[in-house]
Amino acid sequence: MTSVEVTIVTTALPSIISQLRGLSFQSWIMSSYLLTTAITTPIYGKLADAWGRKPVFEFGLLLFTVGSFLSGFAPNIFFLIIARCIQGIGAGAVIPLTFTIIADLYSFKERARIMAFMNTAWGLSALIGPLLGGFLVDNLSWHWVFFVNVPLGILVLLVIIVGYHEEHSIKTITDIDKLGIVFLSLSLLLLLGGIQLLSTHLINGVIIVIIAIICAALFLIFEKKAKDPIIPITMFSNRTFSIQVLTATLLSSILIGYQTYFPIWLQSLYHVPATASGLVVTSSSLMWLFSSFFVGPLLGKFSPKKIILVIVLIQFLSYLPLLFLKTTSPDWIFYIIAAISGAGMGIIISMNIILCQHLVNAKQVGSATAIITLGRSLGPTVMTGVYGATLNILIQTNLNNVSYSQVNKIISSTNTTFGKNNFEIEQIILHALHGVFGIAIFLYVIILIANLFDPNKKTIN
Template sequence: MKKSNRILILCAIFIATFMTSVEVTIVTTALPSIISQLHGLSFQSWIMSSYLLTTAITTPIYGKLADIWGRKSLFQFGIVLFTLGSLLSGLAPNIFFLIIARCLQGIGAGSVIPLTFTIIADLYSFKERAKVMAFTNTAWGLSALIGPLLGGFLVDQLSWHWVFFVNVPLGVLVFAVIAAGYHETYTKQKITDIDKAGVFFLSLTLLLLLLGIQLLNTQLIFGIIVLIISSACLLFFSLAERRAKDPIIPISMFANRTFSNQVITATLLSGILICYEIYFPIWLQSLYHVPATVSGLVVTSSSVMWLLSSFFVGPLLQRFSPKKIILVVVVIQCISYLPLLGASMAFPDWAFYIIAAISGAGMGVVISMNIMLCQHLVTPEQVGSATAIITLGRSLGPTIMTGIYGAALNIIIKNNLDGISLTQVNNTISSASKKTAENQLSIENIILQALHGVFGIAILLFIVILIANLLDPNKKIID
């Protein structure tokens, strides 16, 4: 492929990556206006969950289809669905219409997100890929920085509808560039036997898993029951894949221990990522009474360091084994989190920026490396499936851990109330609350203990990552 065409396609991939990743951050800012105008308080969690759920369910399916039918048509199909879903979301007259439109957006994103990485793998060699991945990572960083600001501007100056409409021209542009500039050379394969059982049990497993996580905060027992049923469905899925002639997720890929560790590491690190993105601002707002806008800036140091560190992935892989890189980086990250386990009210606020920066730098190196290695460690016919699997892990990690962190926070708070009402605690956590309660110090101590518990879970995830990679038998540099 001509160099000019590759640059053009890379720009289209950059826009598509930004478009799908900013969808989470930009909508968060508009949620209060959407809930108010559409009278959807009872269903507000589904505005985000419907998008994440359908994205997670369809990602591995698209990955498999990409290995069979090729990349271009599926990528364009995903862009069309995402753009149409964005348009319908902006036109939504009620909350139920919006949730359905968000599902359509998620089905489109399930194709776009993994296929951007797959197309990069097709166009660039393993050594070139590190620099290209670093470039596309800037789209994720920009979405984290620009999304909340852009969402606030659109809501204040126009209306919440434009939070969705802004994606429409971007989607049309990406579709046109890919149609004109991307000439696929991938040889299409025939579908010998559709893995219907695999698709069914995978979809059911993910659906029940995410539903169960959502229920942990409100109906703990029922949520646990749903999660147990989800585990049973996962077992049936595994059995179905072993019997299938052409499985939706080839189990054989996981025979490579290094491949499995990349998936585990990316999934758990993504779960840790959402921890500090949510709970650092909560800590600063509820305990240090920092304004919401200022507290949100604590995450920017992470985004900046993520972008910078991702450019070092290529040189590091040329000198060290993946095992050594992950172990060193994760140990440094874990050590930076340890002070949070016993931090008092006197813990300095600037320390959060440093911890976030260390976390972001580590994520930029390890997660970028995880994606590259997953693609490199499988056969060319399995690149789409491998990319979809690690993309699914990156989606499931934050989704699952958000529910677990929230459940842990609520359980610890409720067990330490000791005569204090839950309403008082809620008012203290809220950044909009300006009132000082009579027992303010006791309330803040309850919140502090709960936050210690949340970050304790994050440290446990670090330990699991370290154990998994210590057991990796591969100690050689991969080239």
């Protein structure tokens, strides 16, 4: 259900931006969802350890469904952002507890196979999501891309109530890491808010980002002293564990980049219908599905370090053409790049999760899962703001005689008006998109450098 959420919304994003006149707030449509997911993920992890997985999962699922319902009724961009926050609070329980339940039920050798089966469900929903999203946008309206989650949410809730059973004695939570929760939330909120302001109020944005960094430093200090920290810092003493978390975080940051901006690129510059542009996300998801079945065999033959370095290098090389594409370049290039990215991420991110659970003791599996899930939410949350700020800054810098409202109108695939400034506007958008994917390429470089320092050169069994 959460994979349908991502693919179906990114397909409809250009129409949402255009109709709600929300180009300047476009990054918040995704980042508000990701931010609340990131903040609540470790909190739900603690609650699930005390109260059991099932009731916490059901609560998150209910919130996600309510948030989807409210998003569909959004009359303006600000209402939509608030509704997306509610969705994210629910997803903060659904996503990590899925992996935690898998770790509870299966051994290390079995998890790769089970993760591949779970990716099958992800691949099927990712195939349906863009097609359904594009169909709804082209034939009804973008509101329906949120309404479709409501019956899905009800169905999943019934499946969990009837089909999943666990025996868990409810424990009283005595040592709640209140300071950790407060400073984690503050640092994330301020960081995203500051990044968003960089495109409109540079000095204020920089000040808020600095305050966010101070809050993050205080969070680390309090976590070291807490009796029951919300994020056990001691886990990061294992360098391989730390590199796995960093890799998953940055790859997820790249993932949200092409999921969001490939459809925008295709719809605004190539005038591809929403349905067809959504297939670029589908190609990535299907390759993710197929490649995930190779995780187990690869881990049995090669070290994680070697696997990651080879795959990321291929992904990096596939991204380089994005810096030089023109409006006349063939659109099939995007589908190839997305497929290569998806194939690599299907192997690496699945491997990251399995290894992080394997590298800690049994009592810390829940926390380890929460940490890597937090990274996979936090990275896209921050980078969505960075991508959005980059896009807005580069558009505003190159406007010249073109108004911002004209760019806002052209960016939707439903636009059929061709004025005298269209070519100039398309070049402005193209230049801004080059900047966005220049940042993604830089993230690949960081991943490569980080994994060169992984001390483990042996296979992990």
